[in-house]
Amino acid sequence: MRHNRIVVGITGASGAPYALRLIRRLTEAGIETHVTISTLGKRLLFDESDIKRCEPENLVDGGDASLVIVHNDNDLGSTIASGSFLHDGMVIVPCSSNTMASLAAGITTSLVHRAAAVTLKEGRKLVVAHRETPLGRIELMNMERLVEAGAVIAPLSPGFYLRPRTVDDILDFMVGRLMDLLGVEHDLATRWDPSTAH
Numbered sequence: 104m105r106h107n108r109i110v111v112g113i114t115g116a117s118g119a120p121y122a123l124r125l126i127r128r129l130t131e132a133g134i135e136t137h138v139t140i141s142t143l144g145k146r147l148l149f150d151e152s153d154i155k156r157c158e159p160e161n162l163v164d165g166g167d168a169s170l171v172i173v174h175n176d177n178d179l180g181s182t183i184a185s186g187s188f189l190h191d192g193m194v195i196v197p198c199s200s201n202t203m204a205s206l207a208a209g210i211t212t213s214l215v216h217r218a219a220a221v222t223l224k225e226g227r228k229l230v231v232a233h234r235e236t237p238l239g240r241i242e243l244m245n246m247e248r249l250v251e252a253g254a255v256i257a258p259l260s261p262g263f264y265l266r267p268r269t270v271d272d273i274l275d276f277m278v279g280r281l282m283d284l285l286g287v288e289h290d291l292a293t294r295w296d297p298s299t300a301h
Contacts, residue, residue, distance in 0.1 A: 108135045109285055110183050110193035110222070112215035115143025116234040118197030118259055119151035123164045124274045125196055125281055130166035132287050137183050137190070138162060139174045139214040141202070176214045184217045192228035192285045193219060197259060200235050200242050206254070207245035229254040230284045232277075255284055265292050 109129055113122045129136045140148065140157050148154040154161050159171035174181040182188045195202060195215065202215060211217040222229045231254050233246070246256050257280065261273045272292070279291030 105286075106189045106191055107133065108137065108190040109287070110137045110139070110190055110218055112193065112195040112198075112202075112218060113138065113140040113144035113148065114195060114197060114199045114202040114215060115141060115147050116197040116199035116202075117147065117151065118232075118234040119148050119154075120270070120274055121232065121234075121259055121277055122148075122196050123152060123162060124278045125194070126162050126171060127164040127166035128275075128278050128282060128289060128291070129287065130163055130168075130170040132282075132289060133170070134191075134287060135170050135172070137172045137174060139176050139181070139183065139218060141176050141213055141215050143199070144176075144215075147197075174214055178214055179211070179217050181214055181218075184214060184221060186221050186225045188221075190222075190227065191287075192230065193222040194230040194232060194281055194285060195219060196230075196232035196281065197234035198231045200233070200245075203231060203233060203242065203245050203249065206231070207248040207252075223252050223254060226253065228285060230257050230281060231255065232257050232259050232281060234259045257281060257284060264295055 159168040211220050261276045267273045275291045279293035282289045
């Protein structure tokens with residue numbers, strides 16, 4: 104049963120354009136998009152995308168702002184913090200190593216953490232779009248714990264087999280992969296076709 108709702112968490116690893124492009128593409132697909140942004144995620148949006156106020160119209164990048172609901176990351180009583188809030192999955196993009204460590208340890212000091220923990224305990228899809236590199240043993244151990252708990256780790260590592268020509272092509276490739284993992288239909292170029300290989 105689909106509810107046409109996705110939860111998006113934004114944290115402080117570099118990669119704001121990925122988050123903004125995903126939100127826009129979700130709204131273009133008619134998906135009600137619930138967004139929560141950590142304190143460092145807000146700084147990231149400002150540093151990388153000049154967003155001073157995290158209002159729906161500033162996050163959709165040209166999409167339908169009426170489909171975006173922004174939740175205060177300090178509000179652990181928000182609707183998305185409850186297992187009774189039905190949705191089709193959550194993605195944290197970009198996901199910092201610090202956020203990943205909190206999730207792996209079951210620490211919920213923010214709404215991003217709480218919404219992710221609830222997503223896991225309710226058996227819904229949690230996609231962790233980790234962006235930092237290189238990976239140390241601690242990050243790898245945290246990834247393993249999250250996978251064992253039911254999460255999908257999707258590093259923001261774009262492929263180049265479709266020969267991207269612009270930054271937008273690279274963004275759309277990864278956003279398309281994330282949408283695939285969330286079960287949202289799209290027309291972004293992500294599919295390998297050996298017949299078109301050079």
